Amino acid sequence: MISSELKSSNGHLVIGGVDSVELAHEYGTPLVVYDVEQIRQTINSFRASFEQSGFKYEISYASKAFATVAMYQVLKQEHLHTDVVSGGELFTALKAGFPADKISFHGNNKSLEELEMAVDNHIGVVIIDNFYEIELLEKVLNEKNASINVMLRLTPGISAHTHKYDQTGQVDSKFGFDVESGQAEKALQLVLKNSNMNLIGIHAHIGSQIFGIEGFTMLAHKMVEISNDWHQKYDFTPQVLNLGGGFGISYTSEDEPIGADVFIKQITKVVKKDAQKDGLSLPEIWIEPGRSIVGPAGYNLYTIGSHKDIPNLKSYINVDGGMGDNIRPALYQAKYEAVVANKMDAKLTQDVHVSGKYCESGDILIDSVQLPDVVPGDVLAMLDTGAYGYSMASNYNRNPRPAVVFAEGGKAKLVVKRESFEDLTKLDLDYL
Numbered sequence: 001m002i003s004s005e006l007k008s009s010n011g012h013l014v015i016g017g018v019d020s021v022e023l024a025h026e027y028g029t030p031l032v033v034y035d036v037e038q039i040r041q042t043i044n045s046f047r048a049s050f051e052q053s054g055f056k057y058e059i060s061y062a063s064k065a066f067a068t069v070a071m072y073q074v075l076k077q078e079h080l081h082t083d084v085v086s087g088g089e090l091f092t093a094l095k096a097g098f099p100a101d102k103i104s105f106h107g108n109n110k111s112l113e114e115l116e117m118a119v120d121n122h123i124g125v126v127i128i129d130n131f132y133e134i135e136l137l138e139k140v141l142n143e144k145n146a147s148i149n150v151m152l153r154l155t156p157g158i159s160a161h162t163h164k165y166d167q168t169g170q171v172d173s174k175f176g177f178d179v180e181s182g183q184a185e186k187a188l189q190l191v192l193k194n195s196n197m198n199l200i201g202i203h204a205h206i207g208s209q210i211f212g213i214e215g216f217t218m219l220a221h222k223m224v225e226i227s228n229d230w231h232q233k234y235d236f237t238p239q240v241l242n243l244g245g246g247f248g249i250s251y252t253s254e255d256e257p258i259g260a261d262v263f264i265k266q267i268t269k270v271v272k273k274d275a276q277k278d279g280l281s282l283p284e285i286w287i288e289p290g291r292s293i294v295g296p297a298g299y300n301l302y303t304i305g306s307h308k309d310i311p312n313l314k315s316y317i318n319v320d321g322g323m324g325d326n327i328r329p330a331l332y333q334a335k336y337e338a339v340v341a342n343k344m345d346a347k348l349t350q351d352v353h354v355s356g357k358y359c360e361s362g363d364i365l366i367d368s369v370q371l372p373d374v375v376p377g378d379v380l381a382m383l384d385t386g387a388y389g390y391s392m393a394s395n396y397n398r399n400p401r402p403a404v405v406f407a408e409g410g411k412a413k414l415v416v417k418r419e420s421f422e423d424l425t426k427l428d429l430d431y432l
């Protein structure tokens with residue numbers, strides 16, 4: 001969101017103490033830039049909210065939001081936990097030197113090879129999603145004569161108020177064991193019987209980009225209710241309640257997210273009250289924020305090129321990236337705001353559509369944004385693009401994926417190289 005906190009010097013947007021226009025010129029565009037100090041500050045503010053609660057806690061960054069070697073290294077430095085959802089994310093985390101015992105492995109269809117990789121690398125916890133996975137994991141553990149910590153992912157039957165594609169906790173979700181129909185209890189029985197699986201807790205994630213507090217309140221009540229039920233029936237009390245991620249962020253002035261501190265306060269208040277009422281010892285609380293950690297810290301820089309004015313109808317300003325580096329507007333009708341990074345002090349004179357260079361009419365990055373007069377070569381900065389932008393990037397139209405730069409304390413470092421045309425063909429093989 002455009003806020004007064006955006007820093008500018010000489011009329012240029014400054015990110016992490018570095019002139020973004022110089023970054024665009026040095027590294028080329030499209031370019032993804034992160035303000036690393038902002039990432040650290042967000043992590044620290046989450047931590048501070050938990051510290052006040054008196055709970056043991058773990059902040060497990062959801063790597064799907066943005067997973068690269070450099071990102072895992074920052075997380076390691078900040079002593080965070082992380083969750084991965086694929087062999088690729090796990091490989092990247094391990095390659096970055098991220099401690100295996102601080103990794104949770106998620107996913108609704110983990111392969112045998114992925115589970116083997118998790119066990120071989122002694123990762124912290126496998127978050128089991130379904131019955132087939134219990135069988136597969138059992139097979140892997142038996143073959144390797146190994147054991148591992150597990151949690152059960154539950155579908156609590158809570159519909160979060162967010163885009164349909166971003167809901168994950170409702171009864172008909174593809175993720176997790178359904179609580180209502182008894183699937184979750186059946187899974188519990190199976191796992192408790194298995195001496196190689198050390199069940200440390202239960203997990204639920206109701207969705208992403210959530211603004212309301214109700215869903216999290218219901219979830220906190222539900223998780224303690226389940227804990228109490230299982231305590232009574234099976235003498236099993238989850239040591240960890242993992243309440244997932246989903247804290248919404250502000251992309252435009254229309255968005256009014258509740259601060260993560262409010263979410264954390266509410267979750268801990270409900271869990272404490274309910275656990276005390278039921279005579280349960282206080283569990284550890286884990287959360288899995290992705291978007292709220294990296295979203296506001298990321299910027300996509302583009303060079304403005306051609307434009308098209310349709311008299312009395314609309315004006316398009318075209319940039320040198322688009323749905324290949326940020327699929328969210330096309331996929332979820334996500335809204336963003338933007339500024340012209342080299343004209344921060346210029347008067348806003350026009351309302352335009354920012355369109356990408358991809359061969360799709362739906363490749364519109366921003367449907368309506370106020371900009372100053374622009375010319376080819378100006379640098380457009382799209383704001384709050386740090387989550388699910390680069391991580392969902394593609395090579396559609398055989399466009400190389402952008403480079404990524406980390407900026408902090410006035411210094412910039414290239415942390416992901418721009419793909420080259422040669423990279424694009426490196427997996428292709430001749431047929432004739």
Ligand SMILES: Cc1ncc(COP(=O)(O)O)c(C=O)c1O
Nearest residue numbers: 062205208245246288289290291
């Ligand atoms: C299991 C799980 N945890 C955490 C997250 C992170 O969500 P967010 O980026 O909205 O915080 C997701 C994504 O929706 C998820 O599926």
Ligand SMILES: N[C@@H](CCCC[NH3+])C(=O)O
Nearest residue numbers: 166168208209328387388
């Ligand atoms: N990719 C989604 C959020 C993640 C959903 C994961 N369960 C988005 O960009 O909004």
